[in-house]
Amino acid sequence: MTGTPLLAVEALVKHFRLGHGRTVKAVNGIAFQIERGEALAVVGESGSGKTTVGRCVLRLIEPTSGAISFRGEDILAMTAEQFRARRRHLQLVFQEPYDSLNPRMRIGRILNEPLMLAGRGAPAVRVSRVHDLLDMVGLGRSFIDLYPHQLSGGEQQRVGIARAIATDPDLVVLDEPTSALDVSVRAEILDLLVDLQARLGFAYLFISHDLTAVRRVCQRVAVMYLGRIVETARTDDIFERPLHPYSRALLSSVLYPDPTREQERFLLTGEIPSPIDLPPGCSLYARCPWARPACDQSVPPLEALLPDRDVACFRAREENGIGTR
Amino acid sequence: MSGAKADGCVDALLEVRDLRVEYARSTGPVRVLDGVDLTITPGESLGVVGESGVGKTVLVRAILGLLDPPWRVVSGTVTYRGQNLLAQPEPTLRQLRGKDIALTTHEPRKHLNPVATIGEQMARVVQAHRQLSRTDARARAIELLRLVGIPDPELRLLAYPHELSGGMCQRVVIAMALAHSPTLLMGDEPTAGLDVTISLQILNLMRDLVRDFHSSLLLVSRDLGVVAHYCQRVAVMYAGQIVEVAAVPTFFAGAIHPYSRRLLRAAVAATSDRRGTLSSVGSRAERGGASCPYAPRCPLCIERCTREAPWLDRVAPAHWVRCFRHAEIAAGLEAP
Numbered sequence: 157m158t159g160t161p162l163l164a165v166e167a168l169v170k171h172f173r174l175g176h177g178r179t180v181k182a183v184n185g186i187a188f189q190i191e192r193g194e195a196l197a198v199v200g201e202s203g204s205g206k207t208t209v210g211r212c213v214l215r216l217i218e219p220t221s222g223a224i225s226f227r228g229e230d231i232l233a234m235t236a237e238q239f240r241a242r243r244r245h246l247q248l249v250f251q252e253p254y255d256s257l258n259p260r261m262r263i264g265r266i267l268n269e270p271l272m273l274a275g276r277g278a279p280a281v282r283v284s285r286v287h288d289l290l291d292m293v294g295l296g297r298s299f300i301d302l303y304p305h306q307l308s309g310g311e312q313q314r315v316g317i318a319r320a321i322a323t324d325p326d327l328v329v330l331d332e333p334t335s336a337l338d339v340s341v342r343a344e345i346l347d348l349l350v351d352l353q354a355r356l357g358f359a360y361l362f363i364s365h366d367l368t369a370v371r372r373v374c375q376r377v378a379v380m381y382l383g384r385i386v387e388t389a390r391t392d393d394i395f396e397r398p399l400h401p402y403s404r405a406l407l408s409s410v411l412y413p414d415p416t417r418e419q420e421r422f423l424l425t426g427e428i429p430s431p432i433d434l435p436p437g438c439s440l441y442a443r444c445p446w447a448r449p450a451c452d453q454s455v456p457p458l459e460a461l462l463p464d465r466d467v468a469c470f471r472a473r474e475e476n477g478i479g480t481r
Numbered sequence: 482m483s484g485a486k487a488d489g490c491v492d493a494l495l496e497v498r499d500l501r502v503e504y505a506r507s508t509g510p511v512r513v514l515d516g517v518d519l520t521i522t523p524g525e526s527l528g529v530v531g532e533s534g535v536g537k538t539v540l541v542r543a544i545l546g547l548l549d550p551p552w553r554v555v556s557g558t559v560t561y562r563g564q565n566l567l568a569q570p571e572p573t574l575r576q577l578r579g580k581d582i583a584l585t586t587h588e589p590r591k592h593l594n595p596v597a598t599i600g601e602q603m604a605r606v607v608q609a610h611r612q613l614s615r616t617d618a619r620a621r622a623i624e625l626l627r628l629v630g631i632p633d634p635e636l637r638l639l640a641y642p643h644e645l646s647g648g649m650c651q652r653v654v655i656a657m658a659l660a661h662s663p664t665l666l667m668g669d670e671p672t673a674g675l676d677v678t679i680s681l682q683i684l685n686l687m688r689d690l691v692r693d694f695h696s697s698l699l700l701v702s703r704d705l706g707v708v709a710h711y712c713q714r715v716a717v718m719y720a721g722q723i724v725e726v727a728a729v730p731t732f733f734a735g736a737i738h739p740y741s742r743r744l745l746r747a748a749v750a751a752t753s754d755r756r757g758t759l760s761s762v763g764s765r766a767e768r769g770g771a772s773c774p775y776a777p778r779c780p781l782c783i784e785r786c787t788r789e790a791p792w793l794d795r796v797a798p799a800h801w802v803r804c805f806r807h808a809e810i811a812a813g814l815e816a817p
Contacts, residue, residue, distance in 0.1 A: 201676035201677065201678065201679075202647075202676055338532040338533055338703065339532070339703060339704070339705070339744065339747045339748050339751055340532065340743060340744060340747035341747075342747070342751050343747050343750035343751045346751070365676065365677065366677070368751060368752040368753075369751070371752075371753070371754045372753075372754055391754075392754075395754070405678050406677060406678065409677040409678050409680070409681045410677070410706070410752060411681075411704065411706030411707055411709065411710050412706055412709070412752050413705040413706045413708075413709050413733065413745060413748035413749055413752065414709055414733060414749075415709040415710060415729050415730055415733050416730070416733075421681075423678075423681065423682070424678050425682075426632070427646055427648060427649065427679070428646070428676065428679075
């Protein structure tokens, strides 16, 4: 591994102005890194800012402040044209497979398009590349002349994945790639994502509201709540023992398909506050069973509680029985 | 044979028999429900599971007589407390809807009128089946909102639906559904689209309220995890038919129909860290033909399955399976 990570996000802030002096504070100063070939999950519920983070990384929206470097280059300082030249290294898979495919194009043309834009070879070379891509995602060449509406949801998402990997990217952003799919198809797509990464070696930024979906694909997880990262950990560790109360609530909300499985129910009360009027202290304060008056006074910083384990909670050390060093 | 009784219960609250529904298309009608049999007893929670497009929502709407063209009920009966709902005129159904049988859908915002306040809509619901003064209606509305865990209900009465979060809207819809203490509450994916920490709160709420009111619950879901923890019995739907009915512990320990087993494997695979062992993409279901609709996708398909349609057969007390090979599967036959 080289010294510079593939993607480094520093102090990222994105606020959306609503007018009347109101602002949606979608992302409030977050930092993370992704190494080459690594898969990082950003997990959070609606309003946590996870999608906004993905959009900023792809420069689909401009951050309010902060820095994003990709392959050692500051992408925020680039002109649109300079960024477009790097675009083929940075690709996206969408949540709604059908909506992300042009309904008037046949699958062959949908996959040919990114190759053409990246200037990848003569037409004949590109056709053979399209064949390879269809094989790689388990569809086969017979799909080349079909239109998106002739495909099932799972097949459409396979096309979306083939399109994203067409130009040999270094990083693929996955924005809820399985949440619009039926359960039986979901597992197939997750397996495909794991296989492709093992074979082709790109990195993933996997954005999801569902911790179980990222479990097989990602080595590391960052849990977001109301625009901040509240816990980062290795995936196995967080499933073993979540340290932040919000991570713990997320995990105990998973309903496993096994009626005999006794499960801890760590329940939060109430609703997710509005990102327009953020509370002054910890954003989980009003819902948290561990809350003390002090939690409402200032925002807890993200601290290393254990090796490879950063947690933003004033109470986590005591509640989890971790001694101070 | 397909009209066989799906369990031995005598005192059914609701009994659906051989229900067939078609959807009219320019190319001819499509069979959407193909002989559904279902029984709900008083106080029980029944989960209806299946993937999108198997006919779960149509079933719920057919029970309430809410299907309009191009949907059409072709045949069958829906018996509620001895009367066939499908034969009742609209005014009689109106008397039942919301009072005896209530429905919450997966799109609570569509359920609510965007240009009326929560208070106006709640008042209309509580006054629908009871003579109440405005003051009493308001008091009842506040009581119901408090029951479903909405803080500051007096203030919420003045709010419009767009001012509430998705979870709040779902709570309002549940409050409306409970307004007349229905004997049967039907939830059509009541937590789809809600955040996980909120959806658990909603499911707990529905379970507790059904218990407190001694009502029955029909929970339609794609999520076997929900059914495992919130239902006593499960009915699996595929291509407009019930393919397996069993008690929840029986089902999760030993589902028999190949489609049920596939759903279960997928649900386990989707929540575990291990790879699934699922066969790849299958073809579309064949509906209403002279073969098993699952045959084209089934790893255990034999010649008979392609020329004859199986019926719902009893494999054990209160365990019914629509598959020719259920005895072999129960004896340990696995997919190759």
